[in-house]
Amino acid sequence: MRLGDGWEDILPSSYKKKHNIFFLCGDYVGPAVISPKHDSLSVNWCLGDKDVEVLDSSDGRIVDGSPSVSGPDFSSRLCKRALYSYFLRAAEISGKSYLLSLPAYHSVKMEAVAYQSVKDLVKEQFLSNHAGPWNSKRLVDCFSV
Template sequence: MSDMTNKRLGDGWEGVLPPFYKKQDIIFLSADCVGPVETSQMHDNLSINWCFGDKDIEVLDSSKGIIVEGSPSVSGPSFSSRLCKRALYSYFQQVALMGGHSYLEELPTYHSVKVEASMYQTVKDLVKQHFLVHQAGPWNSKKLVDCFSA
C-alpha cells in the first residue's frame, strides 16, 4: 500500500514545488492482530486511533465518526474525532490566530479558507496536473464536505 500510494506522485518534485512544500512519503505499518479472535456485532463499528505524542487512544464509532462513551481520549469538537476535518480545521484556526492571521477567522467555512489559500491552490493544481500527466487518474473533488464552519 505504501509503495502504491507514494509512486502515484513519482519523484522530481523538488524543483516544481514552491518553498515550504515538499513531497512527503506515506508509510503504512502493519502489526499482528491484537483483538479477540471472535468479535461481536456490538464492536463491528469501533475504530481506534493514536498518533505519536498522544497521551491516549481515541475510540470511535466509525459508522458515525463520533467518540464513544468511555473513550480514554476526548479532544475533538462536539465529540467528533480529533482526526476529522472539523477538528483539524479547529486546530488550524488556533495556529492562524497565534500567527496573526485573524482575518481567516472571519471566513465562513472551511472551504472558503481553502479557497483563500492561494499557495495551497497553486500546489493542488500542480498535483492535479501531475496525476493526469502520469495517468494516475483525476483528482476527486469533494466540495460539499468542506462547507462547514468550526
C-alpha cells in the first residue's frame, strides 16, 4: 500500500501481476503456559522437507534438539546463505554457468538487471509518496558460499 496506485504501468510485464495477501486468524495452538525461554522460537516446514526446523528467530540459528539440522554452524535452511546455495545449484542445472563465477551473493543480485531496475522504481515511488526511503542492507549481502 505504501507504493500507491497507478504506477504499475511503468513496470516490466513480469512485475505487473498484483497479489493480494490475506491473513487468516486461527485458534491458538501454543502451550498453555508461556515461557520467556520460548518467545523467540520459530518453526518452518515446506512440502518435501523430511522434518520441521526449529530455530531461535533472534539469531537465525537452529536450536538444540530441532528435528531437522541442515545448515553449517546450525544456520537455518531459510537463511540467505542457504537460499543462495540453492540458487547456485539451480543456476548450474539450468546451464547459467556465468552466475557461478561471480564472487558473492551481492554480485549475483547486481546481475539481475530487471530486478534492479524495478527496485530503483520502487525506491523512487517510496520517496515520491513520502513513504520513507528504501532500507538498504548491503553489508549483509557480501558473502559467498
